Amino acid sequence: MSNFTQLLITQAEILLPNGDFFLGDVLIKDGKIAQIEPSIDITDVNTILDGSGLTLLPGVIDPQVHFREPGLEHKEDLFTASCACAKGGVTSFLEMPNTKPLTINQAALNDKLQRAASKSLVNYGFFIGATGDNPAELLTSKPACGIKIFMGSMHGPLLVSQEDRLDAIFAQGDRLIAVHAEDQARIEARRQEYLGTSNDVSLHSIIQDEIAALNATQLAVKLSLRYQRRLHILHLSTGIEAEFLRHNKTDWITAEVTPQHLLLSTESYASLGTLAQMNPPLRSPENQPILWQALLDGVIDFIATDHAPHTLAEKAQPYPKSPSGMPGVETSLPLMLTQAKQGRCSVAQVSKWMSSNVAKAYGIPNKGLIKPGYDADLVLVDLQNYHPVLKEELQTKCGWSPFEGWNLTGWPVYTIVGGNLVYERDKLNTQVRGKALSYDNF
Ligand code: DOR
Secondary structure: OOOOOEEEEEEEEEEOOOOOEEEEEEEEEOOEEEEEEOOOOOOOOOEEEEOOOOEEEEOEEEEEEOOOOOOOOOOOOHHHHHHHHHHHOEEEEEEOOOOOOOOOOHHHHHHHHHHHHHHOOOEEEEOEEOOOOOHHHHHHOOOOOOEEEEOOOOOHHHEOOOHHHHHHHHHOOOOOEEEEOOOHHHHHHHHHHHOOOOOOOOHHHHHOOHHHHHHHHHHHHHHHHHHOOOEEEOOOOOHHHHHHHHHHOOOOEEEEEOHHHHHOOHHHHHHHHHHHOOOOOOOOOOHHHHHHHHHHHOOOOEEOOOEOOOOHHHHOOOOOOOOOOEOOOOOHHHHHHHHHHOOOOOHHHHHHHHHHHHHHHHOOOOOOOOOOOOEOOEEEEEEEEEEEOOHHHOOOOOOOOOOOOOEEEEEEEEEEEOOEEEEEOOEEOOOOOOOEOOOOOO
């Protein structure tokens, strides 16, 4: 195992916490950032990484992923998913409870933590899923980054869609509640109306429409205001929700958006077919500028991939048999940095949305910034060159990306987790292991 006690990064463009860049060296000791100086003169260092021409950013914290282990390992597992993270500059992830068994009690949470400790190349955290019948587990299971509620787009025990059951969850305790906000009753009614008319996957965005998303977001905000309960809206997908939040959000409510809702739309069905099918669905192109503006204005706080791999064979089934979801952890950072390079936002904003704002929202201490004393979870990216997304280079077990062929800049050259070099110019160090995340609030 390459456990570098001392690592020196030289002459990189370092993103500082105030958003400025600084050309200099960073010394890492015992997994922490020890020093940031124009030049550090040290000889007894295990590894020196030449950062010249590269940009040093805090590692990405991806706050919504589905890594499928246990129970669905034919799609992905914690090892392959974490390899994809390392390649994509994602140094920590927060994973969702819709695995088999469901992560709805302490035993299932412990099992995931144990699996991740033995398999994950990057740092890991897990949500505890609400069933409506596990109030004690929601209060006590730990460490968990928060409670996940599927208000819609789910079946079985993890679906909690009725207002009285949701109210009971919001009323008890104070840990963060993250909601998948879609109105299940509306979706079911529209399914009856539209299914059978065609197998065209673009029906997905019509059945699970913008109003279904808005209804659920409004209900979640209402309950959060009623109990002053910390609420996070997962993968916000529509302009109307963003405008609703602009006027109704408080300082204990946060929201996220995915790169796919920012960059793909209902027009993507024509080329991607069911690969573009996800929940909440892709929206019409008019939504994109509104989501971007909400992100730029701070109405949307950060970015998550909702990495949800399915095999190509599963995706090849005709709609509605085809499952919803797409992978994302190894393309999210270059996708967003390419947008920055094109002038849509700054590199510092991308880092705020993908690292520091996530750490702040989930109360993850000492992560998300390049600052002495902080954990050395870092990524050196190349903002000079472009390289396409190629399926043969992907680490995710599902082996495809909706962004295949997109020519991107900002690809990670080195990824460092807790001071350990886990990815270096197309090579993974599969001996490295991440750590369980901790949370200030719980
Ligand atoms: O498209 C999706 N797929 N959205 C979700 O929220 C769940 C996910 C999955 O687990 O496949």
